[in-house]
Amino acid sequence: MTDLQERATEPATSKPVRGPTAARRLGAGSATIGLPLLGVVVALTVWWLVTSVFQLIHPASLPPPQNVLRALAEHRSLLLEAAATTTMSTVVGFLISTVAGVLIGLALAASRPVERMFAPLLVAVNAVPKIALGPLLVVSLGWGQKPILTMVFLLCFFPIVLSTATGLTTTPAELAELARSLNASWWQAFRKVRFPAALPQIFVGLKVAMPLAAIGAVIGEFQAGEGGLGYQILQFNGIGDYSTSWASIVLIAAMSILLYFALVLAERLALPWVRATTSSR
Structure with a gap:
């Protein structure tokens, strides 16, 4: 018997399957943090080139990033306080929308007649331009948090x-x-x-709704706010300080990103089995 035949007759030994190495996990963690930071750097570079180097946009429309950062530093206390107000309105309105939205979804899923009866009304309410409802909410609910939270809910x-x-x-x-x-x-x-199987789909709706909640809070502050980043945008626009207005917009974007990824983290902690039972990219 040749050596090749002897090897063919030997029982095959399976090699142990190794999990992800420490280096691979470290690389994945670095990519999770590094790639978003790289995206921010690229966006700031393009912004700087468009506004400062090539001057393709007038500073009143889009100030250079260095002017926005300078305005953010000069009005740091005011803008951070306004950001806290907007964040609170966004989170509270989002939680109210989550509870009400899940309960309404349960009612629609539980009864076909209820779905046929109220689904067109929900579509109609969603189709109404929310900015048009702002003055009406101020008239009916007054100034302050009530119209702002209502706007968040509607959006x-x-x-x-x-x-x-x-x-x-x-x-x-x-x-x-x-x-x-x-x-x-x-x-x-x-x-x-049924409910555990629906949770991944529910989280999809929550992740779509989270940025809309921030938009609703800012629109509500435009109409009825006495503070918050939306209110500050109007105030600084009124005096021609466009750099500080854009600093408020940058803070709104940063707030939305943090809240969105907090929701993504909550999804991963609440549904660890989803990543184990679905294919990854």
């Missing part, structure tokens, strides 16, 4: 309703069949199968 509740209803009505067939084979009651099937 971001619909994606949550839609994702909740869609997730609850598209339960995988094998899971629904498993619940029926185990003689699970409606509540048991909902709690153990």
